[in-house]
Amino acid sequence: MNIMTICSLQKYYGxxxxxxxxxxxxxxxxxxxxxxQSGSGKSTLLRCMxxxxxxxxxxIRFGNMLITSDEKKAREISRSIGMIFQQFNLFPHLTAAxxxxxxxxxxxxxxxxxxRTLAExxxxxxxxxxxxxxxxxxxxxxQQQRVAIARALAMKPRMLLCDEITSALDPELVGExxxxxxxxxxxxxxxVLVTHEMAFARDVANRxxxxxxxxxxxxxxxxxxxxxxQTAELEQFISRARAGL
Amino acid sequence: xxxxxxxxxxxxNLLFAMRWTLALSLVALGGGAIFTLVLLxxxxxxxxxxxxxxxxxxxxxxxxxxxxxxxxxxxxxxxxGIEVSPWTAASVCLILYASAYLLDIWxxxxxxxxxxxxxxxxxxxxxxxxxMRHVVMPQAxxxxxxxxxxxxxxxxxxxxxxxxxxxxxxxxxGMVLTNATFEPFKIYGLLAxxxxxxxxxxxxxxxxxEGSSR
Amino acid sequence: xxxxxxxxxxxxxxxxxxxxxxxxxxxLAVAATAGGVALGIIGGIVRNGRKNLLYKIWTxxxxxxxxxxxxxxLFFIFFGLPELGIHLSAEPAALLALIVNLGAYITEIVRAAxxxxxxxxxxxxxxxxxxxxxxYRxxxxxxxxxxxxxAIVGQCVLVMLGSAVISQISCEDLTYAASYTxxxxxxxxxxxxxxTVLYLLLAVIMRHAMxxxxxxxxxxx
Numbered sequence: 001m002n003i004m005t006i007c008s009l010q011k012y013y014g015x016x017x018x019x020x021x022x023x024x025x026x027x028x029x030x031x032x033x034x035x036x037q038s039g040s041g042k043s044t045l046l047r048c049m050x051x052x053x054x055x056x057x058x059x060i061r062f063g064n065m066l067i068t069s070d071e072k073k074a075r076e077i078s079r080s081i082g083m084i085f086q087q088f089n090l091f092p093h094l095t096a097a098x099x100x101x102x103x104x105x106x107x108x109x110x111x112x113x114x115x116r117t118l119a120e121x122x123x124x125x126x127x128x129x130x131x132x133x134x135x136x137x138x139x140x141x142x143q144q145q146r147v148a149i150a151r152a153l154a155m156k157p158r159m160l161l162c163d164e165i166t167s168a169l170d171p172e173l174v175g176e177x178x179x180x181x182x183x184x185x186x187x188x189x190x191x192v193l194v195t196h197e198m199a200f201a202r203d204v205a206n207r208x209x210x211x212x213x214x215x216x217x218x219x220x221x222x223x224x225x226x227x228x229x230q231t232a233e234l235e236q237f238i239s240r241a242r243a244g245l
Numbered sequence: 246x247x248x249x250x251x252x253x254x255x256x257x258n259l260l261f262a263m264r265w266t267l268a269l270s271l272v273a274l275g276g277g278a279i280f281t282l283v284l285l286x287x288x289x290x291x292x293x294x295x296x297x298x299x300x301x302x303x304x305x306x307x308x309x310x311x312x313x314x315x316x317x318x319x320x321x322x323x324x325x326g327i328e329v330s331p332w333t334a335a336s337v338c339l340i341l342y343a344s345a346y347l348l349d350i351w352x353x354x355x356x357x358x359x360x361x362x363x364x365x366x367x368x369x370x371x372x373x374x375x376x377m378r379h380v381v382m383p384q385a386x387x388x389x390x391x392x393x394x395x396x397x398x399x400x401x402x403x404x405x406x407x408x409x410x411x412x413x414x415x416x417x418x419g420m421v422l423t424n425a426t427f428e429p430f431k432i433y434g435l436l437a438x439x440x441x442x443x444x445x446x447x448x449x450x451x452x453x454x455e456g457s458s459r
Numbered sequence: 460x461x462x463x464x465x466x467x468x469x470x471x472x473x474x475x476x477x478x479x480x481x482x483x484x485x486x487l488a489v490a491a492t493a494g495g496v497a498l499g500i501i502g503g504i505v506r507n508g509r510k511n512l513l514y515k516i517w518t519x520x521x522x523x524x525x526x527x528x529x530x531x532x533l534f535f536i537f538f539g540l541p542e543l544g545i546h547l548s549a550e551p552a553a554l555l556a557l558i559v560n561l562g563a564y565i566t567e568i569v570r571a572a573x574x575x576x577x578x579x580x581x582x583x584x585x586x587x588x589x590x591x592x593x594x595y596r597x598x599x600x601x602x603x604x605x606x607x608x609x610a611i612v613g614q615c616v617l618v619m620l621g622s623a624v625i626s627q628i629s630c631e632d633l634t635y636a637a638s639y640t641x642x643x644x645x646x647x648x649x650x651x652x653x654x655t656v657l658y659l660l661l662a663v664i665m666r667h668a669m670x671x672x673x674x675x676x677x678x679x680x
Contacts, residue, residue, distance in 0.1 A: 078370025089361035093383045103369035310623035316651040324463045405528035429538035437527040444526035
């Protein structure tokens, strides 16, 4: 069953044609990795999926909800689709627990006590039960990103978008974040990840989408795609990524 | 006949008048803060036309003497058939004046937050008022604290200009006392001391806040 | 409710007063800017130097003038100083008040700019054999002042606008012209409106002229 359907999506920034007709389905419980060079439109596509960016043509459907960038839709979308950012975007004036509790309290209207329990549960899940009352400035980058994951999970999303969530981290901290994401994938949460971590895309994602110049250039089951790239562009991209690693 | 004023008489009169300096400062600050919040909300939510109108207002009040603003407000009311006291004219004028400066300070504090903070609020589903109240304001207040306190010093000093339209605050009373005693050196010295005692601690506070926000 | 039609034609006969008032305001602004900026640069150096008596006096001066109203400073100089035997007529008193007031603010602006000069700049000047004064003049001050020049311009414009109160000691400036005109014509709102527009114009011209001057002064670095 498809959880999200994207149909002939077109996006322009002024004269710049960024997305040139994207068709993509995300199935329930599937994890999809989007790879490609910077400027290929992969982050833009991800940001269209929860209405952070608008688009000019085509449509995106999530269940029976049409995803648009309309401010009024943001609240409805936030109840089903979570997002984690490259720069964490934690609220620096709130503790880890308060960061996690904020949206359940304000958006879902849960009572304070329930929110606290929820925050405990979520931070425990990402391995930060001990750090509940730390401010973001007192946490490492990897810990901050795990708090951001807990914050997104507290809204009980049906789908989670991850926008280069390890790119701002020191190499030795990448593992702890990816481990959490891997666990979420194995629990059956629908995931869409824009990532530079090829090994991670290969091992965790069910399906990999390779974007090139605003189009989906190639897609397929992760292991298959990496082993037998069909196009010269993907082959080149993979060998460059290997050389870089 | 020249009246005899002891030093204590002068100080007592100045202290009494200082209450009006303080009252006017507080009204201008409180009213100005409320008006600034309204303008700030408009600036953040409305389109280009509203923004242009607001920045015209800011430029007009920052580009003209406060003394002129006081005269214009004072003489504008009678034009539409309303007689106002110096107190009312001074309050209205200083509220408008304070907002023109506070808006600049607060808006740039809000704008200096990273875009990711707004995006995080959005993907979590927070409404605009919730975003402002729980995420933007707590952070912006820290950034805006030092320049805001610094501006309060300017505001207090500028209440002295309302003496010109006849509002009986500290400077006006100083002028009256001088006319009665012919001791300008002593009285204007004490008057300066009075303002200094109000303003200096605030200036120090502003500097401390500036140091801690860095 | 009474409807009132604004009557700016009634001011026409007093254009001469407005013109000469505007001229005095502009002249004082130029003189105050020159004096105040010079005083402020000296102050910025003093406030970065050793904490001797001069440093302490200058600090007290800055704090005193930044924390009291200009109007009170003006009254003190014009009405109070004669008690010490220092008699100034209205215009010199006004100019003195404007200069010392501006000088206090510029001191703080320049002090802060000098304070953030990288240590390496001082060391480079020193190993090249420059004296302290040469280091200030050739190495430290040009980039420091360039960096805070917009703030200096802003402060000078503010002081020009603040000069409106010198009409209170009978200086025949722009505000004085407006007050004089309204006392005869009873066109209060129109008179002050005209003066306000002229102040606004003067502020815009002064800002652009000073920023233009800055471009000439700081070209090449």
